[in-house]
Amino acid sequence: MTDLPQRRFVTAAEAVAESTTYTLNTWLSRPDLLPCEELLLVRATMDPGKCHPFHHHPTREEIIYILSGQAEQWCGNQRRILHAGEMVLIPKGEIHGTYNPFQEPVIFLAILSPANAAEPSTVDVSETEPWASLRQGLPTCR
């Protein structure tokens, strides 16, 4: 994208779709789209029964901000049901997970900083204790 250094605006037509195991994503701010240094921004749609299970980002702080629907959000061993307009702050390296045991999709923004950070960007811990057992008794999300 030759005009990348000059790009500032991301309209609906310019955002970049991505499908993952957990969510349908729309990327808004990423270094291959814009000359961002501090801020990554992605809008994610998570269907009922899906989750992004326990993981952490060793090199980035994150905010998850709910746009619509509800999320069962974990940060460490704290759990909270978040609604539209609510958020969680996830310090660098802190284990967290987002689950949707509800009837409707949840749509949220994930904001991460800094934009350029060392790999690995995400480390899954969902199969290790205590995280593997933490949601025992709650509706399964895959």
Next chain:
Amino acid sequence: MTDLPQRRFVTAAEAVAESTTYTLNTWLSRPDLLPCEELLLVRATMDPGKCHPFHHHPTREEIIYILSGQAEQWCGNQRRILHAGEMVLIPKGEIHGTYNPFQEPVIFLAILSPANAAEPSTVDVSETEPWASLRQGLPTCR
């Protein structure tokens, strides 16, 4: 706030309202509310006929993400009408302004990084050229 180092979640009841000349703000992530290091987050409502005129942030990168309504958004001398789900990236030190010449309030998220940065955090340039004349012929916003 003695539990600040442990705070992660910000629900509707915990967000902090602020009224400015330009907008009604709801602060979600700020170092006096949460142990954020990288990310500031505020939700702003700008009424019809209002604006946050040309200014810059010498020490922070910013994203403005539209939640509802429309904004006449400037970044440098580029102007774009942004709708819900669209955004602008404002590199550190780049002059920008948000105007609402429309009939409805515009509600947007302002995301700034890093959280802890040197003052001044905002420098107004709206009375100096070429910024003072740039919107000549467009509906006045105050």
